[in-house]
Amino acid sequence: MGKNADKTKNDFLKELEETRHKIAELKIIEHQRDWAEERLKESQERFHRLADATNEGVIVHHKGKIIDVNQTFADMFGYTTSELIGADGLKLIEKKDRDKVRKKIRSESEEIYEANCLRKDGTTFPGEIRGKTIIHEGKKVRIAAMRDVTYYKNIPVSYTHLTLPTN
Numbered sequence: 001m002g003k004n005a006d007k008t009k010n011d012f013l014k015e016l017e018e019t020r021h022k023i024a025e026l027k028i029i030e031h032q033r034d035w036a037e038e039r040l041k042e043s044q045e046r047f048h049r050l051a052d053a054t055n056e057g058v059i060v061h062h063k064g065k066i067i068d069v070n071q072t073f074a075d076m077f078g079y080t081t082s083e084l085i086g087a088d089g090l091k092l093i094e095k096k097d098r099d100k101v102r103k104k105i106r107s108e109s110e111e112i113y114e115a116n117c118l119r120k121d122g123t124t125f126p127g128e129i130r131g132k133t134i135i136h137e138g139k140k141v142r143i144a145a146m147r148d149v150t151y152y153k154n155i156p157v158s159y160t161h162l163t164l165p166t167n
Helices: 002-053 071-077 095-106
Strands: 057-062 065-069 113-118 124-136 139-148
Touching (some): 057 071, 065 071, 071 113, 071 139, 095 113, 095 124
Antiparallel strands (some): 057 065, 113 124
């Protein structure tokens, strides 16, 4: 009985030590997760500060479904940010330009292009768009910057009547 009791006691002590190691490993993993979550939160806050500081509308979408927008983007289209998140981003583009935008997204084009955009109130405006594919939270998403170029479209094209000063 003494040998079996010693073996059981040794087995118990061995299991207890293994359990302590597993608990220590779990604490390390928990600490690493907390650290990663904090870095992610800081990164998201940095993104929002930068995106909100720009005069361009910024949108992040996954296969057309809007993940995030900055306030400038929401204002440009007459929506609140919460109305846009989860919505189909292509519905913000006039029907005649949706195929063009779809092709730019699918080809992961980073070229600047124009598309006619559709506001909540039904009015339209010419938009200049530049997109880029990035990895966000482990998946490929598209981030795009957009400008309303109505002002630039209304500037007269020809300035040939102007003369430059000569020395």
